[in-house]
Amino acid sequence: MVSPAKTDERMSPESLAAACVSVLRGVGCPDTVSRTVADHLVMAELRGQASHGITRLPTYVARVKSGLICPEAVPRVVSESPSTVLLDAGSTFGHVAGKQAMELCVSRASATGVAAVGVRNSTHFGLAGVYALQATEQKAIGIVCSNAAARMPPAKTRTAVLGTNPLAIAVPTRSKYPILLDMATSAVALGRILEAQRLGASIPIGWALSHDGRPTVDPAEAAKGLLLPMAGPKGFGLAFALEVLAAVLTGASVGQNAGSMYQSWDRTEDLGHMFIAVSIEAFIPLETFLERLEDLSTQVARAQPLEPGERAYLPGELEFMKEEENRRLGIPMSDERWAPIAQLGEVMGLSLRRRAASVAVS
Amino acid sequence: MVSPAKTDERMSPESLAAACVSVLRGVGCPDTVSRTVADHLVMAELRGQASHGITRLPTYVARVKSGLICPEAVPRVVSESPSTVLLDAGSTFGHVAGKQAMELCVSRASATGVAAVGVRNSTHFGLAGVYALQATEQKAIGIVCSNAAARMPPAKTRTAVLGTNPLAIAVPTRSKYPILLDMATSAVALGRILEAQRLGASIPIGWALSHDGRPTVDPAEAAKGLLLPMAGPKGFGLAFALEVLAAVLTGASVGQNAGSMYQSWDRTEDLGHMFIAVSIEAFIPLETFLERLEDLSTQVARAQPLEPGERAYLPGELEFMKEEENRRLGIPMSDERWAPIAQLGEVMGLSLRRRAASVAVS
Secondary structure: OOOOOOHHHEEOHHHHHHHHHHHHHHOOOOHHHHHHHHHHHHHHHHOOOHHHOHHHHHHHHHHHHOOOOOOOOOOEEEEEEOOEEEEEOOOOOHHHHHHHHHHHHHHHHHHHOEEEEEEEEEOOOOOHHHHHHHHHHOOEEEEEEEOOOOOEOOOOEOOOOEOOOOEEEEEOOOOOOOEEEEEOOEOOOHHHHHHHHHHOOOOOOOOEEOOOOOEOOOHHHHHOOEEOEOOOHHHHHHHHHHHHHHHHOOOOOOHHHOOOOOOOOOOOOOEEEEEEEEEHHHOOOHHHHHHHHHHHHHHHHOOOEOOOOOOOOOOOHHHHHHHHHHHHHOEEOOHHHHHHHHHHHHHOOOOEEEEOOEEEEO | OOOOOOHHHEEOHHHHHHHHHHHHHHOOOOHHHHHHHHHHHHHHHHOOOHHHOHHHHHHHHHHHHOOOOOOOOOOEEEEEEOOEEEEEOOOOOHHHHHHHHHHHHHHHHHHHOEEEEEEEEEOOOOOHHHHHHHHHHOOEEEEEEEOOOOOEOOOOEOOOOEOOOOEEEEEOOOOOOOEEEEEOOEOOOHHHHHHHHHHOOOOOOOOEEOOOOOEOOOHHHHHOOEEOEOOOHHHHHHHHHHHHHHHHOOOOOOHHHOOOOOOOOOOOOOEEEEEEEEEHHHOOOHHHHHHHHHHHHHHHHOOOEOOOOOOOOOOOHHHHHHHHHHHHHOEEOOHHHHHHHHHHHHHOOOOEEEEOOEEEEO
């Protein structure tokens, strides 16, 4: 999403996290909450998924100030059974609720084999994949989904009913990177449309409709309009099933009733998420699993390329490579992207200075 | 898939099931096994998914005769924990293993909240959705996936690595039909390509590649070639994650090693499946859930159509409508589709006569 940046337009992950933490603490977020949210935003930046990175911070801050994100709230258990828990997040940051929910989920799964933890009354939780990856650290398979503010119409209609509900599935491996599928159920993420708008480019038919239902190649019209599901009715059907798991089953606001972090200023978002962890050792020995997965991954790696020099990538591989590059070189941070953060700091009396791979926080 | 049939080309579901049962008993399948497989094939026919219907019967019979489907095998427990079971199907019919696995899964989920049952050493199990629907009868949400013989290449390659791995998610409702997402992860099912071939029609670019990796509009070339994933890398990524759950984790043959019911005549298929059941009442009261789901479904139903007279359908709604129609009028059964079944009967010394909505079995 982000254009290549010169080296002197990069920041170290630590300094970017420190800047985010001071902004969040500046609006009264507890230390651990500030740290969790900052780490998530930095992870999104590292992985080249800037649409879920610091660009969200000004809106998070505004929602905290408006009392629509409650950073002091502690998720509480609504109901539980041996393999399931339902949490009410009390409108804390979705990142905090999500992290806690997956921790709980992996712990239950290690006792019973598989577990599911639902969350209601939550807020935008960023990248679903980050929570799925948590499970892999404990040698479990992680599955995560969420609902989101309505942007996608059912086939043959022009009314947004579902969000671009994400699905993430992460699998531990014995090679360098875990497997990570992390996808929106829309044809493309809103971020790609906004990027086309910024570049003055047109978008292909099939990505979006205008607000009144016309196919459009104009990203500005698309941004205010409807996002089309991936793969037509299959994508909408998958988004519907994920909405059932994440929102209908958890007691969160459903479909058009889900709040938007950008548009709902008279109410909390009340989003819902579902976290599932599957213990590998409940099925087969871990080493056997890892060996079998390596066989499958090798089959993908050995697939004959269509063009010389090309090759297949495993799910998530490109993002892990990007993360590695950005950890080495620093996170790309153009003036344009840094300005809103600097401005936030200024308003709050913080002096957040961007330096080549460093930031000074006073 | 099937062209509209005249009324006198229809059969009652009972008579078609009876014909399938006598064929299966004729090759030595136990009564309950014959019944389970026959019911599944008839259900596929009722729902208009003829590609998973009686067209498969001659190959099933050939595989039983060759000892590659073992209809007397009883699935046995390989490992278990409170919420999980791993079954070895012993190469019995996938339909039998699948039915038993989901029964077990729903029963565990009712005790612990969520359960996962994996199956290895299985065979083609037909429609994934049929097993997902089993869960809804017990007021649980059912999730089913399977691997399959390799047909799909990773992006930018021309080597088949994964099958068109299906995913089904079924949800109980209080209206007429359950919700049922039941999709292959390929752009289209092989059945649609074979149907185009039968009609002498061309297929759109994006459905398939020739065996050497060229985009093709020729269904004959496509049928011998590669099927493209739905939604590009997202579809392949989803198929990969499903392969991990259904095959890597269960100990079934993985990726290119999975057997084909049509091509592998020197070995069993050794397919894997994964069944997950989520108890609704572990999260919220059933009535609350059903009311909330009705709200979401109403939002879909009320979406503004793009064209007058059109409307949105819920996942699975069209197939349930087709099933209802076919239960009323009989299952469409052209001479062309009936002939292989009649021939099977002839070889086996059975006289399977097709009559308008009736069949006589001697």
